[in-house]
Amino acid sequence: MKLILLGPPGAGKGTQASRLAEKHGIPQLSTGDMLRAAVRAGTPVGLQAKAVMEAGGLVSDQIVVGIIADRMSEPDAAKGFILDGFPRTVAQAQSLDEMLAGKGMKLHGIVELKVDENALLARIEKRAAETLAAGEVVRADDNPEAFKKRLDAYREQTAPVSAYYASKGTLRQVDGMASIDDVSKAIDQVLAR
Ligand code: AMP
Numbered sequence: 655m656k657l658i659l660l661g662p663p664g665a666g667k668g669t670q671a672s673r674l675a676e677k678h679g680i681p682q683l684s685t686g687d688m689l690r691a692a693v694r695a696g697t698p699v700g701l702q703a704k705a706v707m708e709a710g711g712l713v714s715d716q717i718v719v720g721i722i723a724d725r726m727s728e729p730d731a732a733k734g735f736i737l738d739g740f741p742r743t744v745a746q747a748q749s750l751d752e753m754l755a756g757k758g759m760k761l762h763g764i765v766e767l768k769v770d771e772n773a774l775l776a777r778i779e780k781r782a783a784e785t786l787a788a789g790e791v792v793r794a795d796d797n798p799e800a801f802k803k804r805l806d807a808y809r810e811q812t813a814p815v816s817a818y819y820a821s822k823g824t825l826r827q828v829d830g831m832a833s834i835d836d837v838s839k840a841i842d843q844v845l846a847r
Contacts, residue, residue: 661767664774671738680734710803767830
């Protein structure tokens, strides 16, 4: 299974991607996780990405397309993957199309989690509080100011990605405001169609 999960920050893409990855025995390819690992490791990519990420902006297409191309070439991605947080611009979606065509691969589905954007800030604040309570480090961009920028970036640059796939007739939408289990069930249902 090769799947893309779309939706605004805080929609639950990471949670659903990790469930799907476990269920199907395939990797979850999260560009956000890969970039955060690069920042922690202090690699050249991490050094370039750090400030943009903390401010809630988007890292350049060139960087993210590079890291996703490398990751998709690893053996465990050959049988499938769940893309979480990529593509985030139409240019990234076009690069992905080329990458997949070059490997003779086809996507099985593009699923968008539809959420009430007014509820997202509260979700992010809850995530930050739970992380803190668990004694873990809160993401540098899980604060109201950076979140507002992440939402702006989503509206301006990522919402057109949904339109891009919708125009190809490949977009499936599910209600992302339901419980985690119900969203998982809804994703299974649209994929079975
Ligand atoms: P996420 O964990 O998906 O919320 O991503 C965290 C941050 O990493 C984003 O706010 C961006 O700064 C950066 N990022 C992750 N994926 C991408 C992408 N596909 N294109 C550009 N920037 C990205």
